[in-house]
Amino acid sequence: MKHCSGQPAGPEPRTFYGIGASGGIVVGRALVLMRRTRRAGWYHLPPEQIDREVDRFRTAVDQAEAELKEFRSQLAEDLADSLSIIDSHILMVRDRMILDRTVEIIRTKQINAEWALARALGRIKKKFDRIDDPYLKDRYNDIKYVADRVFGLLSGREMTPLSGIDEPVIIVAHEFSPEDTMGMRSENVLGFVCESGGVTSHTAIVARSLGIPAVLGLEHITRECVTGDRIILDGFSGRVYLHPTPDQQKQYLEYERQHRDFSQELAFYIHLGSETLDGHRVRLAANIEMPDELDTVLRYGAEGIGLFRTEFDYFHREQVPDEEMLYATYRDLVTTLAPHPVTIRTLDTGGDKFSGHLCTSGVRLGQERNPALGLRSIRLSLREPSLFKVQLSALLRASAHGRLRILMPMISSLCELRRVKDIFAQVMEELKRNRLPFNPRVEVGIMVEVPSAVIMADTLAAEVDFFSIGTNDLIQYSLAIDRGNEYVAHMYEPLHPAVLRMIRQTVEAAHSRGIEVSLCGEMAGDVVTVPVLLGLGVDELSMRPSALPFVKRILRHSCSKQLRELGNRVLQCGDGGEVRNFLTSYLPKYYPEEFGQ
Numbered sequence: 187m188k189h190c191s192g193q194p195a196g197p198e199p200r201t202f203y204g205i206g207a208s209g210g211i212v213v214g215r216a217l218v219l220m221r222r223t224r225r226a227g228w229y230h231l232p233p234e235q236i237d238r239e240v241d242r243f244r245t246a247v248d249q250a251e252a253e254l255k256e257f258r259s260q261l262a263e264d265l266a267d268s269l270s271i272i273d274s275h276i277l278m279v280r281d282r283m284i285l286d287r288t289v290e291i292i293r294t295k296q297i298n299a300e301w302a303l304a305r306a307l308g309r310i311k312k313k314f315d316r317i318d319d320p321y322l323k324d325r326y327n328d329i330k331y332v333a334d335r336v337f338g339l340l341s342g343r344e345m346t347p348l349s350g351i352d353e354p355v356i357i358v359a360h361e362f363s364p365e366d367t368m369g370m371r372s373e374n375v376l377g378f379v380c381e382s383g384g385v386t387s388h389t390a391i392v393a394r395s396l397g398i399p400a401v402l403g404l405e406h407i408t409r410e411c412v413t414g415d416r417i418i419l420d421g422f423s424g425r426v427y428l429h430p431t432p433d434q435q436k437q438y439l440e441y442e443r444q445h446r447d448f449s450q451e452l453a454f455y456i457h458l459g460s461e462t463l464d465g466h467r468v469r470l471a472a473n474i475e476m477p478d479e480l481d482t483v484l485r486y487g488a489e490g491i492g493l494f495r496t497e498f499d500y501f502h503r504e505q506v507p508d509e510e511m512l513y514a515t516y517r518d519l520v521t522t523l524a525p526h527p528v529t530i531r532t533l534d535t536g537g538d539k540f541s542g543h544l545c546t547s548g549v550r551l552g553q554e555r556n557p558a559l560g561l562r563s564i565r566l567s568l569r570e571p572s573l574f575k576v577q578l579s580a581l582l583r584a585s586a587h588g589r590l591r592i593l594m595p596m597i598s599s600l601c602e603l604r605r606v607k608d609i610f611a612q613v614m615e616e617l618k619r620n621r622l623p624f625n626p627r628v629e630v631g632i633m634v635e636v637p638s639a640v641i642m643a644d645t646l647a648a649e650v651d652f653f654s655i656g657t658n659d660l661i662q663y664s665l666a667i668d669r670g671n672e673y674v675a676h677m678y679e680p681l682h683p684a685v686l687r688m689i690r691q692t693v694e695a696a697h698s699r700g701i702e703v704s705l706c707g708e709m710a711g712d713v714v715t716v717p718v719l720l721g722l723g724v725d726e727l728s729m730r731p732s733a734l735p736f737v738k739r740i741l742r743h744s745c746s747k748q749l750r751e752l753g754n755r756v757l758q759c760g761d762g763g764e765v766r767n768f769l770t771s772y773l774p775k776y777y778p779e780e781f782g783q
């Protein structure tokens with residue numbers, strides 16, 4: 187290529203294709219944060235490797251100490267408080283409770299250092315749990331902070347300095363946890379790009395609900411891009427343009443304007459009823475992760491909350507919230523949204539969502555060999571009944587203030603559900619004893635998101651008041667596709683007829699027992715899949731609030747008979763590709779304004 191100005195050529199424009207995980211277009215400079223992260227699983231050590239493992243652990247401790255000292259030396263002497271905290275952390279790194287205990291566990295249990303450290307920390311936590319003095323109790327957080335640093339060094343994780351970004355940037359990284367994503371609520375974070383993740387990973391879900399444009403699954407992007415590079419991020423198509431040309435930048439600013447205009451046009455639907463042309467009503471509700479999303483829920487005209495993922499409200503605090511705090515949060519949601527129902531799901535941590543302070547008796551969540559199939563969700567609640575009871579008690583008390591529906595995640599068998607019900611009964615007894623009001627007939631439902639729950643749906647329907655289909659997990663578990671894994675993301679097919687048949691089977695089982703079915707997976711907010719879901723007979727769709735107006739427009743342009751025929755038709759297809767091909771001609775025919783050329 188010839189350059190006539192005599193100036194050196196700029197870097198070559200390049201285009202990368204990833205997964206459009208959260209819509210929006212932004213143009214800005216990159217901030218590249220970290221390289222590959224490695225999760226440490228549990229592994230057993232042959233005797234000859236034990237000394238080496240102890241050395242590895244001691245090296246990480248030395249390194250953590252050196253880092254803390256280095257950090258201390260960068261702080262001005264007048265920051266006396268901060269200096270004394272760092273001094274105490276420096277001392278703690280070598281505390282015998284951490285150091286000697288971990289070495290002892292490596293030697294006696296013959297396990298890797300990360301796992302041994304997690305166990306040592308679990309024991310320390312138990313000791314601190316027995317302390318009444320709140321100040322002393324708080325010291326556990328310091329120990330945990332120090333242990334986390336060592337853990338990070340052992341497992342190859344680098345710290346992510348998300349706070350303190352003081353100019354607008356597009357963050358580029360290997361991986362973000364859902365909690366990291368929550369920390370990006372800043373006007374200086376224009377969007378983010380990462381190498382890992384799938385469209386229904388919790389990182390993607392959080393990005394969408396916070397309205398942060400994001401592209402995931404861009405392998406090697408942290409190698410191709412350096413801090414300061416100009417990029418365009420298109421969260422709709424999943425494209426990222428590195429060193430874009432001036433023409434590309436102009437074109438994308440124009441797309442951004444068109445998108446804004448379209449959103450304004452959709453605002454018209456916010457105050458209209460959620461019904462088909464022939465008057466069939468379907469409740470359109472909102473999914474939220476944090477109580478402060480309530481404004482957005484109301485702004486987009488949701489008819490209630492179909493899913494409050496309560497775990498995020500635990501993660502963003504320093505400590506596990508107590509019953510009063512939870513009660514106040516749940517009561518406020520229920521009263522603000524009255525008369526609409528508010529569905530609150532009990533803790534669904536584990537899988538790709540972990541938090542240090544939900545560390546349970548010796549198990550470091552997220553460090554299991556197979557977290558999606560491990561101690562996740564209701565399994566954790568049943569293992570830690572005291573944690574579960576606090577949440578149930580808060581929920582039941584909130585039920586006295588409006589239409590609350592309590593949702594249990596990841597139920598996979600009748601006996602699991604019955605164990606949950608036993609705990610419910612115990613908490614109700616306790617509330618009665620303490621003369622605290624609650625609604626004894628509060629609606630209790632389960633997420634149908636494990637294939638065994640679909641197969642047993644008729645039996646389970648007899649035991650609960652409603653179902654909520656969690657397609658994000660149902661797809662993951664039935665198609666055996668890790669929802670957060672970029673390498674198999676192309677196989678994650680919501681329109682796979684196996685998934686559609688499971689939805690139909692669940693709806694039929696529920697309706698034959700006279701209970702309602704909501705669907706709160708990401709499919710519920712995707713306008714391509716919405717007519718299919720309506721055709722399969724779901725009673726409620728719950729989605730990120732910003733998706734509501736467009737989904738309502740589709741609903742209002744549909745008629746029940748046509749939807750039923752569509753539902754029956756797609757169930758005859760042989761695979762997801764066939765369903766999509768069919769929809770390519772069907773959607774423009776029945777929804778010309780939305781899908782026509």
Ligand code: PEP
Nearest residue numbers: 635656657658659706707
């Ligand atoms: C689901 O699995 O579809 C769901 C809504 O729950 P989560 O995405 O939080 O696992």
Ligand code: MG
Nearest residue numbers: 635656658659
């Ligand atoms: Mg789920």
